[in-house]
Amino acid sequence: MNFSTPVPAGAILRLHDVHKAYGRRPVLRGVSLDVPQGCLLGIVGANGAGKSTLLRILVGQAAADSGTIQCRGRIGYCPQDTVLHPALTVQEHVRFFQAAYRLNDCRRVWELLEQLRFNESPRSRLHTLSGGTRQKLNLAVALMHDPEVLLLDEPYQGFDWETYLCFWEIARGWCERGRTVVVVSHLAHDRERLDVLHRLQDGVLALDHSAVTGSAA
Numbered sequence: 001m002n003f004s005t006p007v008p009a010g011a012i013l014r015l016h017d018v019h020k021a022y023g024r025r026p027v028l029r030g031v032s033l034d035v036p037q038g039c040l041l042g043i044v045g046a047n048g049a050g051k052s053t054l055l056r057i058l059v060g061q062a063a064a065d066s067g068t069i070q071c072r073g074r075i076g077y078c079p080q081d082t083v084l085h086p087a088l089t090v091q092e093h094v095r096f097f098q099a100a101y102r103l104n105d106c107r108r109v110w111e112l113l114e115q116l117r118f119n120e121s122p123r124s125r126l127h128t129l130s131g132g133t134r135q136k137l138n139l140a141v142a143l144m145h146d147p148e149v150l151l152l153d154e155p156y157q158g159f160d161w162e163t164y165l166c167f168w169e170i171a172r173g174w175c176e177r178g179r180t181v182v183v184v185s186h187l188a189h190d191r192e193r194l195d196v197l198h199r200l201q202d203g204v205l206a207l208d209h210s211a212v213t214g215s216a217a
């Protein structure tokens with residue numbers, strides 16, 4: 001993999017001909033993509049199409065078999081499965097990620113939690129929180145270091161409708177600040193909130209031109 005070559009002007013993230021197989025099962029068969037800075041980009045695809053695999057490769061959690069990935073800026077990654085510990089409190093999670101990111105203060109994470117309508121006490125332990133509430137913390141800690149590129153794998157799982165709408169408002173705000181957001185989604189009604197939509201199918205990523213009312217995945 002080559003992470004070192006400069007990314008072409010305008011693009012903050014570039015993938016070229018990325019391949020990945022698990023054993024003999026090919027999942028990615030030559031994925032190429034240029035993502036411009038400030039873009040809100042969606043990726044849809046059937047279950048098992050390889051969307052999470054692609055994000056895990058981008059963030060370095062899985063190795064591609066071949067291909068090139070170039071990224072200009074820090075990445076924030078919100079995985080599909082939460083990375084939280086049930087016995088720790090909300091506050092303890094914030095402190096843990098503050099140390100991991102070496103941040104001077106945690107203002108951003110508390111602001112983000114407020115925007116996401118997080119109403120629990122910082123002293124609450126994670127196993128006492130609802131699934132949607134845990135996901136709010138999962139998303140907030142993934143982004144508390146204000147990354148330039150945000151990779152979000154179904155980031156609103158379990159959110160109520162109002163929080164879901166808040167999420168998209170926040171995501172649009174990030175793009176207006178020059179952040180680049182890649183969202184893996186299954187929802188047809190997400191389409192109108194995106195700048196561009198790609199579909200991962202048969203191991204290849206292609207622009208999706210299907211109707212707004214059509215099924216996204």
Ligand SMILES: Nc1ncnc2c1ncn2[C@@H]1O[C@H](COP(=O)(O)OP(=O)(O)OP(=O)(O)O)[C@@H](O)[C@H]1O
Nearest residue numbers: 022023027045046047048049050051052053054080
């Ligand atoms: N660590 C692994 N080892 C072996 N096979 C894997 C591994 N991770 C994923 N796979 C397989 O790779 C394929 C793609 O999985 P992936 O999770 O990337 O799909 P996805 O598009 O994110 O699916 P979903 O929409 O259900 O979340 C699936 O067939 C899955 O079983």
